[in-house]
Amino acid sequence: MKKMLFSALAAALVLTACGPKQQSAEAPAEEATGRIEASDIAIVSPEAVLAQSDLYKTEGAALQEKTQKAQKSWAQREQNLQAEAAQLQEKYQKGLITTSDAQAQQKRIEQRAASFQSSAQKEAQKLDEENFVFTNRAQDLLQRAIREVNSDKRYKLIVNASALIDADSTLDISQSVLAKVNELYAADKKQIEK
Template identity: 60%
Template structure:
């Protein structure tokens, strides 16, 4: 009985081996089955930077962030200037140590309030940037799916991982048009 099972098992492996193609032949067929027209790539940075979303909302968010950072820096410089003036007055003997201490405590409270304010504004700006980035990514993915709705591309690659490719495989401009179309539809729906 054991001999029969062993023989049947060997015969089964032999039949399976006869039906299998060599690994090199299988890989060569797989490589040949993917042609240039099955592949495409998208430069998401280009698409998003040129999109109407970035040209309107992205630049506005960027300007808002820059203004906030400049405002924070100006306020911090002002507090630093006041602290330097206070130190100078005390060192020259123009104010008492009691008055210097009171003014120093007031400056510390204002600095703490500024830091708290900067953190809150920073978190708000960070959240707005996160939402903006997610909206851009969502538009990009939806646009790629729409461009490839007919399934002509078996693979669409992000250019950040691309080393070299034929420029005819670049579908970034087509994706950009769809991103702008989707963004316009999104704006009308609001």
């Protein structure tokens, strides 16, 4: 009887010992399917893509130039008003004009300055809105391009390259995204022209 009990206990131990090993061998296989491999990762440099895109080369550069011209114009007009006010002050201090004339001219300069500030604010708001729309269009193109480049779900993770410290250059899909951005921009432009 002891031999039979001992044999049954030994068989139970062998089965118990084999059971978890089979389960643990299956568990890593299940975990591995949820893991991300190097071939599942891609990086994109959005700033570089957008800076090289046809959208930026045409519309973005023009908008940037328009903004710079407006800023130069505002600075010049402000300098002119300041110079005029300084000349008026100098004339008054030298006694070349009467107090009432100085006050009248000062009032006209202040009115022109207020008018300038009002028009500059309106122009700045318009430029801000144009920049906002441009930025949204660029981001939309970029997102659509990334979705199309990854339409086959080849990449499980696409990371902004500017957030990386170091990465293998083979993971960079920026050129593919740039090509797709340009393709989508051309398609959008044709559709608008129709």
